[in-house]
Amino acid sequence: MTTERTDATALADSIRHAGLRVTEPRVAVLGVLENESHIEAERVFRAVLPLVPGTSVQAVHGILAAFTQAGLVRRIEPAHSPALYERRVGDNHHHVVCTGCGAVEDVDCTVGHSPCLTPSSSGGFQIQTAEVTFWGLCPACQAAVPA
Amino acid sequence: MTTERTDATALADSIRHAGLRVTEPRVAVLGVLENESHIEAERVFRAVLPLVPGTSVQAVHGILAAFTQAGLVRRIEPAHSPALYERRVGDNHHHVVCTGCGAVEDVDCTVGHSPCLTPSSSGGFQIQTAEVTFWGLCPACQAAVPA
DNA sequence: GGGCTTGTTTTGAATAACTCAAAATAACTG
């Protein structure tokens, strides 16, 4: 009976193990990210505010930046959208974005099918990562636009 | 002896054929884009200003938006960068971005190697396009950071 | 070529999403 969504202690540990001090706003931010994926700073802020009154938007930005730097969360920046943060980290998975409503979903990188991620002519660049973004219509938006 | 970089008449025709009125600032913007790829609005503005004095930044943004909508230019939005515009359009090619200096280069989509661009589980999304961004170090930045 | 209609540009202001900095505050260390 001591487990809400994710034990606050577990969250605190993750933060500590990342080399960061454990604070109320940080625990709250990480908690929000455990429950919701691909969420923007503003929405994180609105979710955290009631949990830790007095939290500022700047703090949330700072926390998300610190988490990102520490590798606790991942930041993506799809076109036409503010930055989105997610807890799923370490695998470099990809994303589908709905051109209708902006909904974002994870797309697993099909291992074994990655040859196309080695560019034919990389112009002398030393490639580190490949980021794939698929654009299309989510089920809901497909239904909304019949034709 | 009537051809500078790209004949102004040719530029005007492209604009007209896209269904847009031909104006001085538009011809100038398109001319700049013919000469320089992956260029941001601000730099387009600074290149256009001496050619068409009195041009406003807002106009440049408007022109680039109109061109993009008309399919005359392509707009990309790599993370950590303002939007970039390029004339190369129609093929959906990809990009390498230097994590050191932000330099951008085209990467041809290796035709025949695109199976990975069909996501394994698209979560019901109806995929329209796949956008690939490679991140790495450009030759210059590789030289600058020996280790 | 001279109006007319409508699309464009200018001018002026506003916005979204962050970032910066100084002072106040609170975590961890010993």
Place this chain on the structure above:
DNA sequence: CAGTTATTTTGAGTTATTCAAAACAAGCCC
């Protein structure tokens, strides 16, 4: 518990872009 240093608050500033009203000008018609 005190001290050191990281973090947050408070307040302001920035960048890239968008909105809107009024002035202007392209392309069409005669």
